[in-house]
Amino acid sequence: MVMGDKGGGTEAQQYVWGGAIPLQIHLHDSEVTTLPPPPPALVALFFYFVYLILAPRIGYLPLLVPQIKPFFSSSLPPGVDTVWFEYKGLPLKWGSFDLLCAEPERPWNLTIHFRGYPGNILTPCESEDSIKWSFINALKEAAYIINGNCKNIMNMSQPDQAELWRSVLNGMELYLDITKRLKKFTFVKALVPYALAAMLFIKNAVTCNLFPRPYKQSGDCSCTTYLSLLLFRLIALNFRSEVAGQLEVYLRVSSKLKLDIVGDDFSLKLNSSTSKSNQGVSDLDATGTTRTGRIPVRLYIRTIDEDTDDLEDVTAIGSWEKVSYINRPVEVHSEGKCFTLNGALKALLPELFTEASSTNAHTSGAEVEGGQRSDGDSSRSPGETGEAPSEHSRLPSDGAEIKLVRIQGIEPQLEIPFGWVVNNLMNPDHYLHICVYVKVLEPITI
Amino acid sequence: MVVSSDGTLSSTEFYFAASAFSEQWTKFNSALPQWSWVPSPKRPWIPHNQVNYVEEGYLSVENVILPKLNEIQNDGAGAHHYDFHVVYSASYRVPVLYFRAYCSVKLILSILGLYQLIIASSPDGQPLLLDDMEKDLPLNSVEQLTRSRRMFITQEEHPQLNRPWYTLHPCGTSEWMKLLLCNDASAAQVEGYLWTNTSSHGSQ
Numbered sequence: 001m002v003m004g005d006k007g008g009g010t011e012a013q014q015y016v017w018g019g020a021i022p023l024q025i026h027l028h029d030s031e032v033t034t035l036p037p038p039p040p041a042l043v044a045l046f047f048y049f050v051y052l053i054l055a056p057r058i059g060y061l062p063l064l065v066p067q068i069k070p071f072f073s074s075s076l077p078p079g080v081d082t083v084w085f086e087y088k089g090l091p092l093k094w095g096s097f098d099l100l101c102a103e104p105e106r107p108w109n110l111t112i113h114f115r116g117y118p119g120n121i122l123t124p125c126e127s128e129d130s131i132k133w134s135f136i137n138a139l140k141e142a143a144y145i146i147n148g149n150c151k152n153i154m155n156m157s158q159p160d161q162a163e164l165w166r167s168v169l170n171g172m173e174l175y176l177d178i179t180k181r182l183k184k185f186t187f188v189k190a191l192v193p194y195a196l197a198a199m200l201f202i203k204n205a206v207t208c209n210l211f212p213r214p215y216k217q218s219g220d221c222s223c224t225t226y227l228s229l230l231l232f233r234l235i236a237l238n239f240r241s242e243v244a245g246q247l248e249v250y251l252r253v254s255s256k257l258k259l260d261i262v263g264d265d266f267s268l269k270l271n272s273s274t275s276k277s278n279q280g281v282s283d284l285d286a287t288g289t290t291r292t293g294r295i296p297v298r299l300y301i302r303t304i305d306e307d308t309d310d311l312e313d314v315t316a317i318g319s320w321e322k323v324s325y326i327n328r329p330v331e332v333h334s335e336g337k338c339f340t341l342n343g344a345l346k347a348l349l350p351e352l353f354t355e356a357s358s359t360n361a362h363t364s365g366a367e368v369e370g371g372q373r374s375d376g377d378s379s380r381s382p383g384e385t386g387e388a389p390s391e392h393s394r395l396p397s398d399g400a401e402i403k404l405v406r407i408q409g410i411e412p413q414l415e416i417p418f419g420w421v422v423n424n425l426m427n428p429d430h431y432l433h434i435c436v437y438v439k440v441l442e443p444i445t446i
Numbered sequence: 447m448v449v450s451s452d453g454t455l456s457s458t459e460f461y462f463a464a465s466a467f468s469e470q471w472t473k474f475n476s477a478l479p480q481w482s483w484v485p486s487p488k489r490p491w492i493p494h495n496q497v498n499y500v501e502e503g504y505l506s507v508e509n510v511i512l513p514k515l516n517e518i519q520n521d522g523a524g525a526h527h528y529d530f531h532v533v534y535s536a537s538y539r540v541p542v543l544y545f546r547a548y549c550s551v552k553l554i555l556s557i558l559g560l561y562q563l564i565i566a567s568s569p570d571g572q573p574l575l576l577d578d579m580e581k582d583l584p585l586n587s588v589e590q591l592t593r594s595r596r597m598f599i600t601q602e603e604h605p606q607l608n609r610p611w612y613t614l615h616p617c618g619t620s621e622w623m624k625l626l627l628c629n630d631a632s633a634a635q636v637e638g639y640l641w642t643n644t645s646s647h648g649s650q
Binding site: 093119120121123124133134135141145221271295296301303320324325326327328329348349351352398438 | 448452453455489491492493536537538600602603605608609610
């Protein structure tokens with residue numbers, strides 16, 4: 001188990017499970033068939049055509065559909081619905097928030113579609129059952145990577161499987177429930193005009209300084225946006241503790257699968273003997289104890305070729321062709337040695353690191369470009385790379401640098417031990433999702 | 447080269463196994479559509495050349511028309527075309543079969559597609575739904591398929607093309623490869639891996 005674990009997960013795990021993204025969901029213009037009477041105010045518009053929801057970061061977007069659909073159903077044309085989501089023209093594949101918004105957009109403005117499912121781009125996700133199976137399949141794959149087989153998942157008892165899925169699902173439902181409860185408060189609606197007036201006042205008087213930076217919208221920062229964000233903050237604060245309960249259930253069932261990568265803050269130790277468990281899964285011990293030294297990772301790489309240091313200026317992704325993504329395990333060889341996030345990225349993307357060549361050919365120092373150090377790279381001046389610390393930016397030979405590494409909405413230091421990152425920031429399917437933004441200094445000529 | 451005792455392959459071994467397989471195929475099935483090695487599309491920053499500078503890619507045979515086993519099913523909708531890709535899975539360290547099918551006549555299947563979710567517009571025809579593909583399979587396979595469908599045939603993203611394809615779930619591959627290999631030591635050559643693999647898929 002993870003160090004410092006008191007049954008309810010580490011602080012970082014609680015952060016991940018309690019993390020939520022405010023969504024503002026719009027109905028696509030082409031799918032609106034009935035217009036309600038012209039709304040007298042922004043508020044009306046806000047309540048009819050935009051659906052606000054707080055979605056847990058680790059959840060699955062399609063699970064929101066049953067909640068969202070009734071909201072829009074009156075405006076929909078008759079027929080069969082196949083629901084999908086779009087962000088600035090791009091059909092959404094996964095919970096791809098980290099990847100799509102360079103500078104986190106709050107709330108995340110998504111468009112919902114009920115027609116014209118892009119089946120050649122998206123894998124269908126028709127029901128809760130199919131989402132559950134894709135979760136189980138991902139878990140199976142992760143188990144195979146970690147243990148060399150997926151018997152623990154195949155042999156998981158029905159109650160355990162159900163409970164594990166419920167724990168993932170419940171986190172989602174908790175939030176939905178909260179949103180619903182909030183909607184029922186009629187006094188909230190009654191308060192809206194007053195709140196709006198107050199927000200307008202605040203906005204003009206304090207010139208947005210009241211709000212933390214991520215909540216500042218560079219473009220259209222409407223009052224409703226501010227109001228909704230305020231509501232979201234209230235919700236998030238109140239219910240983080242409830243989500244912690246779900247995390248506890250998840251950790252309890254998940255521990256039976258013996259997928260934990262035992263490690264402390266400094267090394268990833270691959271345990272070869274797990275103590276016998278008394279939780280009725282002793283038949284799994286024979287298969288659950290070998291460790292392959294591999295860690296399941298999904299890596300998303302986005303290339304930014306704009307000449308900008310400000311991530312707010314980065315344009316939206318037009319198509320999935322612009323994103324490289326792979327599902328490739330990271331092999332941990334250096335047992336006992338400190339294996340950092342940086343080391344993991346280096347193993348996955350050797351082309352982005354030149355240190356590998358400089359350590360291999362230590363004697364031929366003349367070949368190493370100026371400014372490159374064999375390790376640490378700490379001697380470069382921090383001002384050189386703008387707001388990012390110098391450790392985050394390394395110059396490979398063809399003029400590209402890692403601009404940003406984001407995991408679960410966090411931008412971790414690359415010096416953090418990889419074991420800590422995996423144990424604390426992985427998704428419930430035991431995959432670590434890493435988003436990497438690469439800035440190209442010269443145009444790529446591939 | 448000898449296959450490792452756990453029934454898995456490295457990506458380099460996969461390349462050799464694939465080359466050997468397509469050679470053998472040409473030798474014995476020259477009348478049938480041929481398998482070819484397709485290099486992976488280049489993706490920025492992702493290492494393209496794997497260990498030993500073996501080109502990353504996958505085995506592919508496309509536009510295969512399967513002889514219908516049950517002629518009654520032929521509703522005049524045109525032949526069913528199949529694309530098969532064998533892609534290496536770094537997670538499972540085994541080859542994985544991906545497939546999709548489409549019909550040369552658009553209309554019939556696009557109506558079907560309206561009430562099923564697996565619809566897409568492909569330039570050369572409508573992709574088939576899994577239900578339609580089942581009609582192309584022998585009866586006992588269909589029974590097995592419906593029983594274990596969720597576990598073994600899934601629609602997933604093609605790891606190289608990033609489009610939805612059907613796949614045979616690879617989690618059991620290394621297990622029964624291990625079983626087959628320990629029965630027949632002579633088969634335990636990397637070059638024969640894909641032969642053993644495909645024939646056991648067929649007999650399952």
